[in-house]
Structure formats: C-alpha cells, structure tokens
Amino acid sequence: MPATIKSHVINARWIVPIVPQGKVLENHSILLEDGVIKDILPTKNLNGGYGQMEMTNLPDHLLTAGFVNAHIHSAMSLFRGYADDLSLSEWLNHHIWPAEARFVNQRFVRDGTTLAVAEMIASGTTCAADTYFFPEVSAKVFEENYFRAQVGIPVLQFSNAWAKSEKEHIIKGLQFYENIRGHSLISAAFSPHAPYTVTDLGFQQVFEQATNLGIPIHLHLHETKQEVETGLIENGRRPYTRMRELGLLKADLQTVHMTELNDEEIESLYENQIHVVHCPESNMKLASGICPVNKLIENGVNVALGTDGAASNNDLDLLAEARSAAFLSKVTSGCPSSVKAEEALSMATINGARLLGLDERIGSLEIGKCADIIAFDLSGISFQPIYNPISQLIYAANGQDVTHTWINGECLYKDKKFTKLNLFQLKGRVESWQKKLGGHE
Ligand SMILES: [Zn+2]
Structure with missing residues (x-):
C-alpha cells in the first residue's frame, strides 16, 4: 500500500x-x-x-x-533582563560569565533553549543558528520541537561546565557531529567564541576539523572598537588580519557583528564570499558599535540578521531586528533608501538561508522548497x-x-x-530558574 x-x-x-x-x-x-x-x-x-x-x-x-535568526544563544533566554544597561566587557566579565559558571548545566540549557524555541515559533522564526554550551542538549530540544537549526560547537580556551580546554571542546564537538550527521532539521558548525577567547592553536585546530567535515565556522568578530584596539596591542594586528593569517577567511565563514571594518576588510569579505550577521539591537543595547550594512550590501556581501541572545536584546523578535536594521542603516548612511523594506525582509529570510548554505531548501516560498x-x-x-x-x-x-x-x-x-509545545510546563520551569537566579532559593 x-x-x-x-x-x-x-x-x-x-x-x-x-x-x-x-x-x-x-x-x-x-x-x-x-x-x-x-x-x-x-x-x-x-x-x-x-x-x-x-x-x-x-x-x-x-x-x-x-525567518532565519542567523545568530542566537538560545539558552541565554533564562538570563533575559538579568543584567542590563552595561558595556559588553562589563556585562560579560562581571555578570554573564560568573552567572554561567554558577548556573549553567544540562537542565539550564534544556529549559533556556525551550523558552527560546517557544518565543521564536510564536514570532515567526523557523530556523536559527544557535551557539551555546551542551550543544547536544540544545539539538535535542530543537529536534523534539520540530525546529530547524544550525547548532554551533562552542570552542573557548576557558574551562566551563561543558569542557575544560580548547582540545576537549573540539573532541566533544566531533562526537556531537557524529551523532547528528545527516539529520533533516539539525546541522552543525564549529563556533570558536571570539578572537579574544580562542588561541591561535585553537583556531588552527577548528579550521582543520571544520575543513575535514565540510562544516561552517561561526565566529563573533570585531564586535567592538575595544576588541580591535586590544587585538592590535596584544597581537600587533587587527583581529580580522589575524583570522586571515590563520587561514579562516573561507567562503563558509559566518562572521557575527563586524561593527569595525575598514574598506580593505569590506573588499576582502566580498572576495572571500564571507557572510556577515548583523545584530543591530544587541549592538545598540551594549553600545558596541554599528555594522556598516550599507557599505557591505553595496559591495555585494551577504548580510543576514541575528538577535544574539535574549540577555543582550532582550527579545528574539527577528521582525523587530529587520526594522532596526533598516532604520539604523538609513540614519548612519544619511540615505533613506538604504535597506528598503523588501531588502530588510530578504535579510531576515533568504540571506540567512544563504549564510547557512540552506538557500536551496528554505528562505523563500518557491515550488520544491521546504x-x-x-x-x-x-x-x-x-x-x-x-x-x-x-x-x-x-x-x-x-x-x-x-x-x-x-x-x-x-x-x-x-x-x-x-500545537505541540507545552507552554504551561515551560512556564513552570522558567519560574523555578527565575527564583534560583534571582537569589530567592
Ligand atoms: Zn553572540
């Protein structure tokens, strides 16, 4: 039959x-x-x-x-509103990283990711590029909720609840990749955190493994002016140049933020077919800087949109991100026709699909697509x-x-x-985390 x-x-x-x-x-x-x-x-x-x-x-x-949310830390939804109105370095060093060291475990990732998935489904996001500790746990949450995702394998030189060294991150990441290989909704990427949290050796190993497996690299890069200035002092060159020297500038590199870019770097992004994820609301909230979207688009660079984690946004509404991207580009370029409504919508959909290498399957409504x-x-x-x-x-x-x-x-x-997600149960779990993180338990 x-x-x-x-x-x-x-x-x-x-x-x-x-x-x-x-x-x-x-x-x-x-x-x-x-x-x-x-x-x-x-x-x-x-x-x-x-x-x-x-x-x-x-x-x-x-x-x-x-919508395709091209950069998110889903589990961080449990840190929504936990520490506001701070600079990136103060926010990370004095609030988020200490709280992560204290609270993050498999249950945290399960509940935080479920909270993010619920918010994304309810606000029109159907695919996300996620990066956080315990990627195997987030992947399970995405799978159980029928949600499409690229799950990043985090790599950092610092010890955390998931792995103790760069090497252990990579070993665990390879095991994770084996378990999800060929999945219809879930794919994997290596996600070295940032130039200031990963060593040259770590980047080289990530590059080697990503090339072997044919999977992308997803990286926070040039998020702030301070990152670029510190890179110059510590390494004698801008982080972008360091990444080029380490061989990372390849076609499937997904760079996130890119608020500090000179003309030569913009040209190089186009020449190497590197994608950029613009996170306007997170960048504005942390006063990190402004990605020169107008120039990137003029130079033919693919620009997608991300919310970043809810802890620095504070919501996961990608449509709001598209509007912010349009407004921000108009005001910074002095040109009202910069990022028109239809361009903003493409950034929220097909550009994100292109970044993930999924534009043959998703990102537009065409016959034969998912x-x-x-x-x-x-x-x-x-x-x-x-x-x-x-x-x-x-x-x-x-x-x-x-x-x-x-x-x-x-x-x-x-x-x-x-139709499937149990909102009542989710709210109960989130409430118990709120009590724990708020110090009431
Ligand atoms: Zn991020």
Whole structure:
C-alpha cells in the first residue's frame, strides 16, 4: 500500500514569496505536500481536487517564508533582563560569565533553549543558528520541537561546565557531529567564541576539523572598537588580519557583528564570499558599535540578521531586528533608501538561508522548497490602509502579529496557540530558574 501523502492548502490574502524581491501575490494559495511546497497559484484557480484536502483560510493575512535568526544563544533566554544597561566587557566579565559558571548545566540549557524555541515559533522564526554550551542538549530540544537549526560547537580556551580546554571542546564537538550527521532539521558548525577567547592553536585546530567535515565556522568578530584596539596591542594586528593569517577567511565563514571594518576588510569579505550577521539591537543595547550594512550590501556581501541572545536584546523578535536594521542603516548612511523594506525582509529570510548554505531548501516560498511558512494577521487598525503589504510588515508589524507557523509543513503554531509545545510546563520551569537566579532559593 502506498504511504499516505499529507496534503494541505493555505489560502491567503497576500503571499510574499521573497524571491523575486518585492513581489506580492494577492488572493493566492499554497499547496503543501509532505512538507514541501508543491504549488503556488491564484485561489480562484483551485479546482475540485483540492476540496478533499485540509485547508486553512487566512483572509486578512500575509504569508511569507519563515525567518532565519542567523545568530542566537538560545539558552541565554533564562538570563533575559538579568543584567542590563552595561558595556559588553562589563556585562560579560562581571555578570554573564560568573552567572554561567554558577548556573549553567544540562537542565539550564534544556529549559533556556525551550523558552527560546517557544518565543521564536510564536514570532515567526523557523530556523536559527544557535551557539551555546551542551550543544547536544540544545539539538535535542530543537529536534523534539520540530525546529530547524544550525547548532554551533562552542570552542573557548576557558574551562566551563561543558569542557575544560580548547582540545576537549573540539573532541566533544566531533562526537556531537557524529551523532547528528545527516539529520533533516539539525546541522552543525564549529563556533570558536571570539578572537579574544580562542588561541591561535585553537583556531588552527577548528579550521582543520571544520575543513575535514565540510562544516561552517561561526565566529563573533570585531564586535567592538575595544576588541580591535586590544587585538592590535596584544597581537600587533587587527583581529580580522589575524583570522586571515590563520587561514579562516573561507567562503563558509559566518562572521557575527563586524561593527569595525575598514574598506580593505569590506573588499576582502566580498572576495572571500564571507557572510556577515548583523545584530543591530544587541549592538545598540551594549553600545558596541554599528555594522556598516550599507557599505557591505553595496559591495555585494551577504548580510543576514541575528538577535544574539535574549540577555543582550532582550527579545528574539527577528521582525523587530529587520526594522532596526533598516532604520539604523538609513540614519548612519544619511540615505533613506538604504535597506528598503523588501531588502530588510530578504535579510531576515533568504540571506540567512544563504549564510547557512540552506538557500536551496528554505528562505523563500518557491515550488520544491521546504514548507517553512509564517502568517501575519494584518486586519488590525494599525495596519490600515494597506497600500504596500511588505512596507506594513517591516514598518508597522511585530512578531506578536504572527498567527501561524509551519516548519517542514508541520503546523507548530495555529491561531496564536502552540500545537505541540507545552507552554504551561515551560512556564513552570522558567519560574523555578527565575527564583534560583534571582537569589530567592
Ligand atoms: Zn553572540
């Protein structure tokens, strides 16, 4: 007997397929079959055969591709609001790292990652590039919640709850990679933390292993001016130059932040086809600096968006990040047409997919791609009148306007309710961490 084919039709007022950029389809339908987009057609052309299928009618909604959060530390959601209004170095050295040393364990990572997954699903993110300790635990949480993720293998020279040395991080990382290899939703990357927390030897070993396995490297780089100045004093060269000399500047390098870049470095990013993750809200909150997105885009560099951890943001709303990226680029470049609404939407979707090497499968609504789809209800008063749905989405909506989220065709969020995740249980666990971290237990 043939296996049952799971089919589903979604009828929507607007569909924004992302590719080609700026296109809007009105009164169209998407046909899903076994997690894949089979067709996109005018709703009036649906014929009788579709009547047998499960159907979702979204008459006031905009449908688009699920967002790709290209940089997050999911488990750090438990540190949301734990230490605010500080510089990166003070925040890390005096608050986050001591708290991590005290509290982080497998249960912390399980509960923090689940909290992040819930927030992402409810605000339209369907794929994330995550990095934190105990990657095997986060990968399990992503898998159990049907969430798509690139899970970073952390590498640091400092001892922590997961590993005691750079070498141990790499050994454990290789075991982790073996366990998830070939998974349909989860992939792995090496994630050396930053130039100031990893030795030259550590970087060389990471590069060697990543090249052997054919997996990307995900790295915080040039997050602040201070990082670049300290690098110059300690190593006699800018961290970017040090990474070049260590051989890291290869096509699948994912660099995060990049607030300090000279023209030569921008050219080199393009020449080496290196991706940049822009985290505007985390950079603004920590007063880290501003990534020159306008120049990067002009020079053909692929720029994706990340929230960073909720501890420095303090939410995981990628749509808000897209708006911040657009506004920040306009004000810093002095050009109102810098990062237009449709460009911001591409940064939140297809550019992130490209960075992860997943642009053949996700990042846009096209026939043959995975059905990672989100829906926004635009019936509210603050969206009227609707001349340009993409403009309303970027400049007037936020993650809380998401009503439905599908990953691989699986509906995980329906009419603003989780279909699988147990919110009641999650809230109970988060509350007990709040008591513990807040010193009430
Ligand atoms: Zn980060």
